[in-house]
Amino acid sequence: MLVLAIDTSNRAMSVALVRDQTVLGETTINVRKTHSESLMPAVAQLFKSTSLLPAAVDRFVVAQGPGSYTGIRIAVTTAKTFAWTLHKELVGISSLAALAANVTTSAGLIIPVFNARRDAAFTGAYRWQNGELVSVLADRHTPMASWLAELATQTAPLQFIGDDVESFRPQITAKLGQQAQFVSGIDNLPHASKLALLGQTAQPVANIHRFAPNYLRITEAEANWLKQHPTNEGHEPYVEEI
Amino acid sequence: MTEKKPELILAFESSCDETSVAVVEDGVKIRSNVIASQINSQKRFGGVVPEVASRHHVEQVTLCAEEAMTQAGVTYGDLTAVAVTYGPGLVGALLIGVSAAKAVAFAHQLPLIPVNHMAGHIYAARLVKPLVYPLMALLVSGGHTELVYMRGAGEFEIIGDTRDDAAGEAFDKVGRVLNLAYPAGKKIDDLSKLGQDTFNFPRAMIKDANYDFSFSGLKSAFINKVHNAEQRGEKLSKPDLAASFQASVIDVLITKTMRACQAYGVGQLVLAGGVAANSALRSALTSAIDQEDPNLDFVVPPIRLCSDNGAMIGAAAHVMMARGARADLDLNADPSLSFAYAEEVLN
Ligand SMILES: Nc1ncnc2c1ncn2[C@@H]1O[C@H](COP(=O)(O)OP(=O)(O)OP(=O)(O)O)[C@@H](O)[C@H]1O
Ligand SMILES: [Mg+2]
Numbered sequence: 032m033l034v035l036a037i038d039t040s041n042r043a044m045s046v047a048l049v050r051d052q053t054v055l056g057e058t059t060i061n062v063r064k065t066h067s068e069s070l071m072p073a074v075a076q077l078f079k080s081t082s083l084l085p086a087a088v089d090r091f092v093v094a095q096g097p098g099s100y101t102g103i104r105i106a107v108t109t110a111k112t113f114a115w116t117l118h119k120e121l122v123g124i125s126s127l128a129a130l131a132a133n134v135t136t137s138a139g140l141i142i143p144v145f146n147a148r149r150d151a152a153f154t155g156a157y158r159w160q161n162g163e164l165v166s167v168l169a170d171r172h173t174p175m176a177s178w179l180a181e182l183a184t185q186t187a188p189l190q191f192i193g194d195d196v197e198s199f200r201p202q203i204t205a206k207l208g209q210q211a212q213f214v215s216g217i218d219n220l221p222h223a224s225k226l227a228l229l230g231q232t233a234q235p236v237a238n239i240h241r242f243a244p245n246y247l248r249i250t251e252a253e254a255n256w257l258k259q260h261p262t263n264e265g266h267e268p269y270v271e272e273i
Numbered sequence: 274m275t276e277k278k279p280e281l282i283l284a285f286e287s288s289c290d291e292t293s294v295a296v297v298e299d300g301v302k303i304r305s306n307v308i309a310s311q312i313n314s315q316k317r318f319g320g321v322v323p324e325v326a327s328r329h330h331v332e333q334v335t336l337c338a339e340e341a342m343t344q345a346g347v348t349y350g351d352l353t354a355v356a357v358t359y360g361p362g363l364v365g366a367l368l369i370g371v372s373a374a375k376a377v378a379f380a381h382q383l384p385l386i387p388v389n390h391m392a393g394h395i396y397a398a399r400l401v402k403p404l405v406y407p408l409m410a411l412l413v414s415g416g417h418t419e420l421v422y423m424r425g426a427g428e429f430e431i432i433g434d435t436r437d438d439a440a441g442e443a444f445d446k447v448g449r450v451l452n453l454a455y456p457a458g459k460k461i462d463d464l465s466k467l468g469q470d471t472f473n474f475p476r477a478m479i480k481d482a483n484y485d486f487s488f489s490g491l492k493s494a495f496i497n498k499v500h501n502a503e504q505r506g507e508k509l510s511k512p513d514l515a516a517s518f519q520a521s522v523i524d525v526l527i528t529k530t531m532r533a534c535q536a537y538g539v540g541q542l543v544l545a546g547g548v549a550a551n552s553a554l555r556s557a558l559t560s561a562i563d564q565e566d567p568n569l570d571f572v573v574p575p576i577r578l579c580s581d582n583g584a585m586i587g588a589a590a591h592v593m594m595a596r597g598a599r600a601d602l603d604l605n606a607d608p609s610l611s612f613a614y615a616e617e618v619l620n
Contacts, residue, residue, distance in 0.1 A: 067372065067604075069603070072601075072602045072603050075602055100324065100365070101327070101364075101365055101368065104327060104328075105368060108368075109372045109373075109376050111331075112334070112335055113376050113380055115338075116338075116349070116381070240336045243331050250322065250325050250328070252318050256317050269311060270311050270333055271309065271310055272308065273308050
């Protein structure tokens with residue numbers, strides 16, 4: 032199975048072409064440039080250097096969020112459009128799981144963290160079980176303080192991973208001490224080849240058109256609206272063909 | 274002799290709160306024009322919330338594209354190019370159309386044509402009849418109020434624009450004061466038919482020796498009038514308020530547009546953008562032309578083509594493609610994309 036995997040959930044962008052268990056190519060770019068500019072040239076270069084065509088891809092795998100709203104929309108829109116227009120399979124994988132998959136040696140819990148600003152994070156807890164990465168504590172948007180309090184009740188070692196962990200490090204060590212371990216160097220960056228491997232065993236989505244990012248947060252405008260209009264009277268459907 | 278294949282452009286538009294995909298033949302014929310409007314959602318907020326708009330676009334874009342292809346009865350092998358609006362507009366919203374268009378273009382090895390949304394509004398007129406240059410376009414929409422001079426196909430020079438609010442923005446803001454749901458333009462248009470210009474609001478910049486506009490003073494005058502009356506416990510006629518506001522906007526637009534047409538000696542005037550749907554503006558321009566410049570050819574698209582749609586992007590793409598416009602795969606959204614101003618063109 033030939034897979035194209037795309038992750039633009041955070042600052043780093045990663046794309047990979049993987050056939051079965053073989054990584055044919057992977058590009059990761061970690062500079063402040065918009066994903067809109069970097070993504071498609073990187074994808075095109077991958078196809079060119081592997082002498083493959085998009086039509087040869089069997090399955091498009093995308094990091095579906097959480098993450099930067101704009102980032103996950105670019106990856107999701109690109110992947111779903113490819114899958115739709117080429118009549119291929121589409122798989123969405125948690126962006127947190129994709130990052131957690133970088134840690135292969137841990138016997139404890141793997142804690143991927145994205146900074147969600149205002150002392151909050153997108154995070155969750157994962158563990159390898161019989162060669163499979165499983166979600167132990169579901170992906171969430173949470174204040175860092177209450178998340179660390181919840182993690183403190185765990186007995187297993189906690190392996191924190193992600194470029195953003197550094198900004199929370201004092202807080203994490205203060206709360207968890209020796210229980211917290213930190214991943215070093217390039218493992219903190221997403222690698223789309225890992226995403227591709229996770230995507231190979233996952234179930235393809237049934238309705239490509241309806242496929243959307245997992246933001247894990249409703250917009251502020253909608254939250255305020257729902258507070259004042261709990262029944263949301265008369266506004267559905269939100270989008271209509273005219 | 275083999276028959277010449279028609280040029281078919283698949284065009285994406287997602288700059289604001291409509292997701293639209295169209296197939297346009299030879300820049301003049303609409304083969305399909307699928308429009309998904311978010312008005313029902315955005316009117317909860319009294320205006321467009323960018324993050325909400327972007328979220329809706331992701332859920333609509335492939336659906337619209339599929340329907341556009343199906344309705345047009347075309348396959349990818351039939352397509353000549355893929356076109357997309359890359360600005361101006363809401364950056365997050367634009368990025369959905371740009372990402373989708375790139376994926377389709379790359380997947381099928383088709384050229385990608387970048388289109389300025391405002392060029393799209395003007396070229397909606399080409400779906401009605403041939404354009405004759407030089408021409409003048411009065412572009413009145415939610416975010417723009419511009420007089421655009423066109424020496425030739427695909428050549429745009431702004432000779433005048435608004436110093437503050439756009440015309441459509443003024444309609445929407447005044448509508449809020451009258452408790453009309455967003456977007457209020459059409460409702461003010463309808464309400465005005467029941468009233469008269471009794472309030473005599475100011476006609477800003479109407480006598481100035483330039484082609485610029487200003488609508489924020491009118492908006493303030495309107496709001497003051499309503500609030501002062503409220504404080505006195507007086508009830509003003511809503512239809513008269515609407516008609517008075519609209520008359521002020523139209524007066525200024527028409528005076529400056531007619532002056533520009535004469536000064537630049539154009540033979541054709543195009544009315545474009547969402548506010549071009551306004552029935553009083555359409556008929557007032559028609560009679561101004563009858564009286565002052567009967568040889569001026571007036572083109573205004575049907576109402577469906579005045580608001581945002583993919584077909585107008587396909588029509589503009591046809592012209593820009595002939596002029597050699599091509600986007601690379603690194604095409605980005607440009608939220609503040611603008612035509613050049615006349616003085617820049619001369620320099
Ligand atoms: N009949 C009408 N009379 C007056 N205004 C109208 C009418 N119908 C629509 N409008 C106005 O047109 C505007 C929408 O036009 P359009 O969709 O072209 O704007 P936009 O795409 O949001 O902005 P832009 O094109 O400048 O980026 C709204 O402000 C709306 O109130
Ligand atoms: Mg518009």
